[in-house]
Amino acid sequence: MSHILVVEDEAIIRTALKRLLERHQYQVKEAGSVSETEQYDLNTFDLIISDLRLPGEPGTEMIKRALDTPVLIMTSYASLRSAVDSMKLGAVDYIAKPFDHDEMVETVQRIIAARSERQAAQASAPSSPAANSKPAANVAEPVQPQGDGHDMGIIGSCESMQTLFKRIGKVAPTDSTVLIQGESGTGKELVARAMHERSQRAKAPLISVNCAAIPETLIESELFGHEKGSFTGATAGRTGLVEAADGGTLFLDEIGELPLEAQARLLRVLQEGEIRRVGSVQSHKVDVRLVAATHRDLKTMARQGLFREDLYYRLNVIELRLPPLRDRGKDVLLIAEALLQRAAANMKQEGLHFSQDARHAILNYTWPGNVRELENAIERSAILCDHDEITADLLGIELDAEIERASEAANALQTMQHSDSSGQEPAEDLSLEDYFQHFVLEHQEHMTETQLAHKLGISRKCLWERRQRLGIPRKKTANS
Numbered sequence: 080m081s082h083i084l085v086v087e088d089e090a091i092i093r094t095a096l097k098r099l100l101e102r103h104q105y106q107v108k109e110a111g112s113v114s115e116t117e118q119y120d121l122n123t124f125d126l127i128i129s130d131l132r133l134p135g136e137p138g139t140e141m142i143k144r145a146l147d148t149p150v151l152i153m154t155s156y157a158s159l160r161s162a163v164d165s166m167k168l169g170a171v172d173y174i175a176k177p178f179d180h181d182e183m184v185e186t187v188q189r190i191i192a193a194r195s196e197r198q199a200a201q202a203s204a205p206s207s208p209a210a211n212s213k214p215a216a217n218v219a220e221p222v223q224p225q226g227d228g229h230d231m232g233i234i235g236s237c238e239s240m241q242t243l244f245k246r247i248g249k250v251a252p253t254d255s256t257v258l259i260q261g262e263s264g265t266g267k268e269l270v271a272r273a274m275h276e277r278s279q280r281a282k283a284p285l286i287s288v289n290c291a292a293i294p295e296t297l298i299e300s301e302l303f304g305h306e307k308g309s310f311t312g313a314t315a316g317r318t319g320l321v322e323a324a325d326g327g328t329l330f331l332d333e334i335g336e337l338p339l340e341a342q343a344r345l346l347r348v349l350q351e352g353e354i355r356r357v358g359s360v361q362s363h364k365v366d367v368r369l370v371a372a373t374h375r376d377l378k379t380m381a382r383q384g385l386f387r388e389d390l391y392y393r394l395n396v397i398e399l400r401l402p403p404l405r406d407r408g409k410d411v412l413l414i415a416e417a418l419l420q421r422a423a424a425n426m427k428q429e430g431l432h433f434s435q436d437a438r439h440a441i442l443n444y445t446w447p448g449n450v451r452e453l454e455n456a457i458e459r460s461a462i463l464c465d466h467d468e469i470t471a472d473l474l475g476i477e478l479d480a481e482i483e484r485a486s487e488a489a490n491a492l493q494t495m496q497h498s499d500s501s502g503q504e505p506a507e508d509l510s511l512e513d514y515f516q517h518f519v520l521e522h523q524e525h526m527t528e529t530q531l532a533h534k535l536g537i538s539r540k541c542l543w544e545r546r547q548r549l550g551i552p553r554k555k556t557a558n559s
Contacts, residue, residue, distance in 0.1 A: 080106050081126070082108070082124045082125050082126075084127045086141060087128075099180055100187065103426075112133050116141070126187060127141050129141045138152055142170055151173070152170045152174075232269055233266060233273065235410050237407045237408050240402070240407065247399070251274040252279060257369075259372040260372075261400065263449065264451035266449075274328070275327070287332065288330065288332065291332075298337065299340060304357065305357035305359075309358020321354050324365075327368070329367045333374070342387045346393060347362075371394050375550030378391060403446075415441050422461040426461060431461060431467055432468060434468050456475060456476070459474075460475070516551055518534075
């Protein structure tokens with residue numbers, strides 16, 4: 080059982096975090112300040128989670144005191160820049176408050192797993208004089224992906240994933256801008272992290288920014304920094320996250336959510352290698368490798384004026400596509416087995432396994448939420464099961480509803496093929512999702528949502544869900 084120390088002065092947050100981690104089988108100690116941690120031997124913990132702002136000494140003091148234990152910093156978006164500074168001091172990562180519970184658990188699991196792997200590697204390293212005389216490998220040296228991608232923290236043996244691993248191995252050592260395309264929950268951040276760790280920038284920071292999570296009014300200031308007095312509340316100057324990534328990698332998740340004004344500033348970074356803070360008239364150079372990700376169709380958004388076309392072509396130097404889970408064949412079973420083993424280890428329940436009907440259900444369900452949905456289903460079933468066997472009922476997969484949706488989709492495709500007489504794109508060359516996207520974009524200018532749904536032979540709710548999954552923006556009209 081892994082040991083975690085939580086340092087947080089707000090008792091409600093501290094208690095909630097302690098309960099969350101204990102539910103995932105972690106042993107947790109707590110403290111309200113840096114001085115309160117003196118009662119513990121910090122080297123006995125596998126991870127320290129500390130708030131940045133604490134009474135007395137700041138949370139960054141934990142980095143200095145815990146020399147052999149990783150420190151995860153918690154901070155609000157208002158102090159996100161300070162969290163980046165803490166990473167430069169040696170924090171393993173940071174997480175913004177209020178944090179999502181799943182995000183916190185995933186971050187903790189990743190950090191502890193990485194620490195265990197490092198310790199195992201150190202323990203198994205040869206200690207003979209001959210071995211020690213060999214020069215140490217450069218940690219920034221690119222590592223070619225092997226097998227099914229386990230060395231990247233990504234599981235996959237299907238052809239599309241093998242192609243992806245090879246491309247990561249080729250692209251990672253370069254400074255080329257990369258655009259990662261994939262549905263929500265497919266693991267875009269894992270790919271970005273794998274690329275950074277295999278690049279020549281691995282010793283420098285990897286700054287991850289979810290563009291959809293930062294309020295639109297703050298995003299330019301957060302990314303590019305601002306000068307004192309540049310807007311109401313700007314009582315001091317601040318460097319931005321792009322500048323904080325100088326020398327390293329900047330990962331912009333959900334880049335399709337960037338406002339057009341911020342897109343123009345980002346374009347300058349890519350073209351000139353320069354940033355200008357909000358309210359400043361001076362620019363200065365930055366050396367940043369940009370990796371962006373989105374579940375949206377940026378090319379279509381560019382045609383509609385919702386995304387800058389020049390920025391799209393700057394971003395799309397190298398494109399990596401992550402296939403959805405439903406298109407990865409038996410990979411879903413490999414991932415499910417790995418997730419079940421992790422859940423069993425966290426809860427100290429040996430012998431957990433899937434029944435035959437559960438394996439059938441996992442393989443035949445389409446997993447619209449991809450790996451994230453699969454992980455949640457397995458964690459829930461592992462908690463609720465009374466015996467060692469996980470059944471399809473415990474997974475909560477409704478195959479009957481899935482079959483009904485597939486039948487409905489087939490009818491929708493048939494309807495679209497008969498109703499679309501434009502003849503611009505032959506229906507037989509398009510998948511159902513391609514045709515759905517083509518039909519909606521072609522007709523949404525002159526149809527309401529109700530009319531679109533009727534033509535497609537689906538409900539408005541189903542239309543909305545597919546828009547969300549495929550990243551098709553809705554045109555707002557007075558009638559819809």
